[in-house]
Amino acid sequence: MKTLDRIKSIVAPLVFGVVFIALWEGAVKGFELKPYFLAAPSKIMEQFLKNTTRIWEATAVSGGNALVGLVIGTILGVAMSFILSRFRFLSQLVTPLAISLNAIPIFVLVAVLNNMYSITSEIPRRFMVTLVVYFIVLVNVARGLTQVSSIQVELMRSYAASEFAILRKVRVPNAIPYLFTALKVAAPASVITAFVSEYFGGLQNGLGSRITSNIANAKNAAAWAYVLGACLLGLAFYTVSIVLESLTRRGQSK
Amino acid sequence: MSDLANLNAVEVTGVSKIFNEGKANQVDALLDVNLTIAPGEFVSLIGPSGCGKSTLLRLIANLLEPTQGEISVNGKTAAQARLDQDYGMAFQQAGLFDWRTVGKNIELPLELKGWNKKKRAARVAEMLDLVKLQDFGRMYPWQLSGGMQQRVAIARALAAHPPLLLMDEPFGALDEMTREYMQGELLRICAETSTTVVFVTHSIPEAVYLSNRVVVMSPRPGRILQVISVNLGSKRSELTRAADGFFRSITSVREALRGTHAQHVASTAIRGAEDR
Ligand SMILES: Nc1ncnc2c1ncn2[C@@H]1O[C@H](COP(=O)(O)OP(=O)(O)O)[C@@H](O)[C@H]1O
Numbered sequence: 001m002k003t004l005d006r007i008k009s010i011v012a013p014l015v016f017g018v019v020f021i022a023l024w025e026g027a028v029k030g031f032e033l034k035p036y037f038l039a040a041p042s043k044i045m046e047q048f049l050k051n052t053t054r055i056w057e058a059t060a061v062s063g064g065n066a067l068v069g070l071v072i073g074t075i076l077g078v079a080m081s082f083i084l085s086r087f088r089f090l091s092q093l094v095t096p097l098a099i100s101l102n103a104i105p106i107f108v109l110v111a112v113l114n115n116m117y118s119i120t121s122e123i124p125r126r127f128m129v130t131l132v133v134y135f136i137v138l139v140n141v142a143r144g145l146t147q148v149s150s151i152q153v154e155l156m157r158s159y160a161a162s163e164f165a166i167l168r169k170v171r172v173p174n175a176i177p178y179l180f181t182a183l184k185v186a187a188p189a190s191v192i193t194a195f196v197s198e199y200f201g202g203l204q205n206g207l208g209s210r211i212t213s214n215i216a217n218a219k220n221a222a223a224w225a226y227v228l229g230a231c232l233l234g235l236a237f238y239t240v241s242i243v244l245e246s247l248t249r250r251g252q253s254k
Numbered sequence: 255m256s257d258l259a260n261l262n263a264v265e266v267t268g269v270s271k272i273f274n275e276g277k278a279n280q281v282d283a284l285l286d287v288n289l290t291i292a293p294g295e296f297v298s299l300i301g302p303s304g305c306g307k308s309t310l311l312r313l314i315a316n317l318l319e320p321t322q323g324e325i326s327v328n329g330k331t332a333a334q335a336r337l338d339q340d341y342g343m344a345f346q347q348a349g350l351f352d353w354r355t356v357g358k359n360i361e362l363p364l365e366l367k368g369w370n371k372k373k374r375a376a377r378v379a380e381m382l383d384l385v386k387l388q389d390f391g392r393m394y395p396w397q398l399s400g401g402m403q404q405r406v407a408i409a410r411a412l413a414a415h416p417p418l419l420l421m422d423e424p425f426g427a428l429d430e431m432t433r434e435y436m437q438g439e440l441l442r443i444c445a446e447t448s449t450t451v452v453f454v455t456h457s458i459p460e461a462v463y464l465s466n467r468v469v470v471m472s473p474r475p476g477r478i479l480q481v482i483s484v485n486l487g488s489k490r491s492e493l494t495r496a497a498d499g500f501f502r503s504i505t506s507v508r509e510a511l512r513g514t515h516a517q518h519v520a521s522t523a524i525r526g527a528e529d530r
């Protein structure tokens with residue numbers, strides 16, 4: 001019964017995907033859509049296979065930026081959440097700041113940063129990814145550290161446990177699922193941020209800039225081939241975050 | 255040694271507790287409570303909800319400080335008794351750590367005492383035996399039924415062999431059958447370990463079946479109205495539930511509670527009239 005469900009959950013989306021691509025191909029052929037309007041999947045695949053090395057290079061650049069930002073943002077976010085959970089008054093100062101920073105379209109910052117660094121620098125993009133990841137991780141982990149069961153805290157106090165012992169044995173274990181929830185959101189977001197940051201100038205070596213330049217040159221199918229690369233990269237990041245989560249979950253519920 | 259045996263397990267003297275004193279949301283939770291509990295005694299606190307049972311238990315546990323009065327546990331201040339882990343505690347929710355196995359949950363208070371691994375493992379095995387969960391040490395709490403989880407919570411509370419056990423409606427969330435089974439188990443465990451128990455409950459039969467004395471409390475501000483001794487002997491069994499003495503004690507607790515209820519209704523009626 002379980003395996004049947006599992007097969008269903010794999011087969012159903014696969015069938016859907018195949019049917020969707022077939023319809024797409026059929027629509028392009030049937031309505032004789034111009035390639036600059038919508039490229040056929042077969043053409044996109046052709047371009048993808050023809051440009052594999054270049055797509056791979058661009059993927060490595062964008063993916064590298066996303067990864068660097070993801071790692072640094074996670075480390076900073078976790079560190080800050082510890083500080084905030086320790087000093088409640090700080091959290092009252094920082095939370096409104098975090099919210100207002102999230103409210104402004106922060107991609108504008110890339111343009112500013114591009115002006116501050118040399119045109120060949122990857123730093124502005126990595127900084128952007130770091131910032132986006134930082135807030136996602138900070139908000140979630142801080143929640144995990146503070147929203148602990150009051151009974152568990154009372155129990156710890158009844159064992160005469162120090163604040164540090166409560167942190168180590170209750171707050172941190174409680175926050176770990178929150179960290180992985182954050183990573184599941186932050187991993188795809190880091191990829192998206194890395195792409196979009198490329199639209200604001202700077203080096204033209206990543207997936208995002210390749211997509212724009214191909215569109216600008218009316219090479220629609222090639223642009224879609226790079227989009228395909230982008231999808232695969234996002235998927236890879238997401239998959240890794242899920243695998244990491246299941247490795248750390250051990251025998252737990254949910 | 256004889257000195258220690260003569261020390262009262264719990265001594266509550268002239269204790270009052272006011273929450274949010276002087277503010278608009280002030281609550282007079284307890285008023286001039288006096289209670290002395292001898293070692294090995296099983297004492298239940300019963301009363302309408304909101305009458306301060308949990309508050310009294312938390313005061314004894316030094317999780318709260320009294321506004322007035324003094325509390326001693328084992329002849330020490332409540333604060334010192336907490337630092338020495340002189341009591342164990344269990345609540346209505348088992349409050350188990352779901353990232354720890356059953357065994358690791360029981361081990362937690364021992365870790366905090368700084369015991370070494372070997373000593374801890376031996377004690378965990380002993381406690382699993384005591385609550386009849388020998389084969390469940392490696393399981394996770396969510397793999398256990400509610401009654402089993404509560405047994406783990408009791409094992410954890412008793413792991414450090416504290417002389418005093420504080421329980422706040424520990425069986426409140428269990429079904430009737432499991433509840434009666436757990437009551438029997440608790441009596442057996444306390445007899446085997448000669449632990450003193452302060453037990454908060456809503457259930458009159460539960461209080462009577464378990465206790466040497468039942469403390470009946472009045473609604474806010476919480477006061478001790480009456481302390482009823484239950485003379486059912488020290489060996490209790492399922493037969494006890496059918497004994498005449500059992501019903502007689504139930505009736506006296508019920509009457510004492512009814513008195514508080516009538517008082518409660520009268521006082522709210524008066525307050526209502528004043529409001530108008
Ligand atoms: N931390 C607290 N702050 C303010 N009021 C409280 C607090 N804890 C309990 N109270 C109040 O004290 C009264 C007694 O509560 P409690 O001891 O939990 O009652 P019981 O356990 O008998 O139902 C209630 O009116 C409750 O609202």
Ligand SMILES: [Mg+2]
Pocket residue numbers: 307308309422
């Ligand atoms: Mg209560």
